[in-house]
Amino acid sequence: MKREFIKDDNEETNNRLVELLKAIPVRDLIARAIEARDMAYCPYSEYAVGAALLTKDGKTYLGCNIENAAYGPTNCAERTAIFKAVSEGERHFKAIAITGSPKGRKIDQFAFPCGVCRQVMMEFCNPETFIVIVAKSETDYKVYALKELIPEGFGPENLKG
Numbered sequence: 035m036k037r038e039f040i041k042d043d044n045e046e047t048n049n050r051l052v053e054l055l056k057a058i059p060v061r062d063l064i065a066r067a068i069e070a071r072d073m074a075y076c077p078y079s080e081y082a083v084g085a086a087l088l089t090k091d092g093k094t095y096l097g098c099n100i101e102n103a104a105y106g107p108t109n110c111a112e113r114t115a116i117f118k119a120v121s122e123g124e125r126h127f128k129a130i131a132i133t134g135s136p137k138g139r140k141i142d143q144f145a146f147p148c149g150v151c152r153q154v155m156m157e158f159c160n161p162e163t164f165i166v167i168v169a170k171s172e173t174d175y176k177v178y179a180l181k182e183l184i185p186e187g188f189g190p191e192n193l194k195g
């Protein structure tokens with residue numbers, strides 16, 4: 035498998051991801067993210083997003099975007115899933131699948147995580163091994179290591195002396 039969609043893909047990163055992906059039920063995780071998208075509360079943007087987060091122990095936590103009339107308190111699907119998991123005591127994660135498109139429409143675009151969600155992932159996930167799956171369907175998706183989406187990111191490791 036080669037991630038042809040990635041420009042200047044580095045062979046070492048590619049091979050490592052292919053290896054890590056063997057331990058991830060990719061199709062199932064995407065199906066769960068699609069299911070989570072149905073719960074999106076997005077009356078303002080009308081852009082519905084679903085996420086499914088896989089823990090190291092194989093548990094899945096779902097999240098959807100939850101908007102607010104005051105806009106600022108809005109929460110993304112990815113962070114909803116991560117915060118649900120963390121609040122249940124989970125701390126170790128393997129992958130997240132994300133699906134999004136305008137509400138009521140078939141998923142026809144790749145919905146990448148926003149910068150805030152990428153930063154929250156940096157807090158709890160190893161940027162080298164945590165996998166981000168951005169999907170249109172169970173068979174049409176892109177795969178990244180977190181560090182590819184937030185290069186030179188700032189995380190808990192930076193605070194260690």
Ligand SMILES: [Zn+2]
Pocket residue numbers: 110111112113147148149150151152
């Ligand atoms: Zn976000």
